[in-house]
Amino acid sequence: MPLILKKGEGAATLKLDQPGGRLPTKNMVIVVAFGPEIQTYIENEGHKACPRPVGCGHCGAVGRMVGHGSYRRKPKDQERAWWIRVRRWLCQVCRRTTSCLPSFLLPWRHYRVGVIQGVLVRRLEVEGSWAEVVAGCSQQGVPALRTMQRWVGALADQATDWLLAVLAELAHQDNKSPWLEPRGPTALGTSPTLTAAHSLLLASLDLLAWAKSRWRELAGYGVADRLAFLGHWGHGRRLGRLV
Numbered sequence: 001m002p003l004i005l006k007k008g009e010g011a012a013t014l015k016l017d018q019p020g021g022r023l024p025t026k027n028m029v030i031v032v033a034f035g036p037e038i039q040t041y042i043e044n045e046g047h048k049a050c051p052r053p054v055g056c057g058h059c060g061a062v063g064r065m066v067g068h069g070s071y072r073r074k075p076k077d078q079e080r081a082w083w084i085r086v087r088r089w090l091c092q093v094c095r096r097t098t099s100c101l102p103s104f105l106l107p108w109r110h111y112r113v114g115v116i117q118g119v120l121v122r123r124l125e126v127e128g129s130w131a132e133v134v135a136g137c138s139q140q141g142v143p144a145l146r147t148m149q150r151w152v153g154a155l156a157d158q159a160t161d162w163l164l165a166v167l168a169e170l171a172h173q174d175n176k177s178p179w180l181e182p183r184g185p186t187a188l189g190t191s192p193t194l195t196a197a198h199s200l201l202l203a204s205l206d207l208l209a210w211a212k213s214r215w216r217e218l219a220g221y222g223v224a225d226r227l228a229f230l231g232h233w234g235h236g237r238r239l240g241r242l243v
């Protein structure tokens with residue numbers, strides 16, 4: 001399944017080559033970058049702009065994807081929620097579906113990816129206490145502490161696989177990357193998974209820097225968008241869940 005990035009209206013799509021995947025699922029998700037603003041997506045009916053996938057990511061059939069309506073999702077941040085529509089395609093061969101998720105969301109999570117990134121960075125990179133994370137990232141209990149802790153735990157669970165994939169990409173593309181060197185434990189302790197999660201957040205900066213040097217469509221992507229970009233990149237490679 002190609003990774004498709006679409007930044008703004010009329011922008012060229014971007015497809016990154018990737019190896020054969022894993023994780024067969026009934027519904028597949030492709031991530032499409034419509035820019036960071038949910039309101040813009042709603043006003044422009046962004047789900048209608050989702051490009052039709054050329055091939056089926058489940059069975060590989062080409063040219064057999066047909067529209068299959070859309071479904072509603074309710075993304076939110078600390079202050080409000082939105083109703084949006086997510087486009088869906090059906091493969092006429094294997095009858096499985098592919099959804100077209102805008103890049104401000106991660107599969108399986110309700111919060112905007114920017115909110116999730118803020119929590120992960122404050123906890124894993126800045127190495128803040130949970131009290132500091134709550135003070136900096138939560139408003140009147142939104143997101144809940146338990147929710148934020150689940151995000152950190154989920155990233156830690158996935159980080160080793162994702163980090164290896166990112167390092168392999170950087171080694172292949174840019175052998176000057178400093179993250180090819182082993183990293184020591186952080187102040188969060190010696191947990192290998194938390195260390196991997198921390199390293200993954202840092203390596204995502206290198207991944208984005210490399211990608212920006214290669215695809216000018218990513219010119220608008222900054223440090224605050226690195227988790228969103230990492231999600232695009234990894235889902236295009238079927239790395240599965242990130243957070």
Ligand SMILES: [Zn+2]
Pocket residue numbers: 056057058059060061091092093094095096
């Ligand atoms: Zn199919």
